[in-house]
Amino acid sequence: MPYLQIRDPWNPSAAGRQLKLPCEIVRSEKRNTLAVQITTDGRVVLRIPARVSTREALAFAARHEAWIGTHYRKAAERQENRIEYSAQEIRAYTEKLRPALKRRVDFYAGHMGVTYGRISIRNQKTRWGSCSGAGNLNFNWRLALLDAELADYVIVHELAHRLEMNHSPRFWAQVKRVLPDYQSRRRRLKEIPL
Numbered sequence: 001m002p003y004l005q006i007r008d009p010w011n012p013s014a015a016g017r018q019l020k021l022p023c024e025i026v027r028s029e030k031r032n033t034l035a036v037q038i039t040t041d042g043r044v045v046l047r048i049p050a051r052v053s054t055r056e057a058l059a060f061a062a063r064h065e066a067w068i069g070t071h072y073r074k075a076a077e078r079q080e081n082r083i084e085y086s087a088q089e090i091r092a093y094t095e096k097l098r099p100a101l102k103r104r105v106d107f108y109a110g111h112m113g114v115t116y117g118r119i120s121i122r123n124q125k126t127r128w129g130s131c132s133g134a135g136n137l138n139f140n141w142r143l144a145l146l147d148a149e150l151a152d153y154v155i156v157h158e159l160a161h162r163l164e165m166n167h168s169p170r171f172w173a174q175v176k177r178v179l180p181d182y183q184s185r186r187r188r189l190k191e192i193p194l
Contacts, residue, residue: 001022001023001024002022002023002025002054002057002058003020003021003022003023004020004021004023004044004058004061004062004068005018005019005020005021006018006019006021006062006065006068006069006072007019007065007069008069009069009070009072009073010073019069019072021044021068021072022043022044023044023045023046023057023058023061024043024044024045024046025045025046025048025054025057026045026046026047026048027048027049027050027052028047028048028049028050029049029050031047031048031049031050032049033049034046034047034048034049034052034056034057034060035047035048036060036061036064036067036068038068038071038072038074038075039075039126040075040078040079040126040190040193040194041075041079041125041126041194042072042075042076042079044061044068044072046058046060046061048060078191078192078193079193081193082193090123090141093141093142093144093145094121094141094144096144097121097139097141097143097144098121101119101121101139101143101151101155102119104151104152104155105119105137105155105159108152108155108156108159108178109159109162111178112156112159112160112162112163112174112178114159114162114163115135115162116131116135116136116137116159116162117132117134117135117136117137118136118137119136119137119138119139120136120137120138120139121138121139121140121141121143122138122139122140122141123140123141124138124140124194125194126194127140127194128140128142128143128154128189128194129143129154129155129157129158130158131158131159131161131162131165133165135162137158137159139154139155139158140154140194142194146189146192149185150185150188150189150192152179152185153179153182153185153186153189154189156175156178156179156182157175157182160174160175160178
């Protein structure tokens with residue numbers, strides 16, 4: 001795995017202090033641009049076109065060192081503040097969430113004119129929810145910890161995949177049709193550690 005060296009984001013003025021971050025490189029034939037992502041658990045992911053070399057990808061990341069440092073630090077701080085839950089607590093939250101989640105999914109599915117398969121509640125590490133090609137909805141038990149506005153955003157987001165199985169402008173138009181303020185909700189959700 002390639003590594004990226006950046007100035008220490010906790011003390012950027014300290015001369016010579018460096019942080020060595022592993023970089024996951026994801027190549028795609030369909031991709032035309034390079035992008036850097038810091039995952040919620042603090043991993044650096046470089047998304048690049050298939051034709052771009054690892055050296056070019058790392059040079060691109062190096063040019064975005066300040067952005068990477070800022071977002072890496074935020075992700076690390078979120079992870080430090082993350083509360084761990086016991087298996088018993090997770091079961092209790094899951095059981096509390098199940099009936100309310102079903103009511104909200106049914107409400108929004110009717111409003112959006114979509115159907116769905118099963119609803120599953122899981123202990124996912126990196127996602128609030130997902131929608132399979134068969135229309136099954138998976139939600140993170142941590143939705144029980146969110147305020148209703150943010151939980152509704154996750155529900156609408158996954159149901160919108162019943163109309164568009166991608167994140168195209170048409171997908172976001174479906175989300176916006178139901179939740180005109182979805183961008184604000186999405187930003188707030190990104191600040192909450194999984």
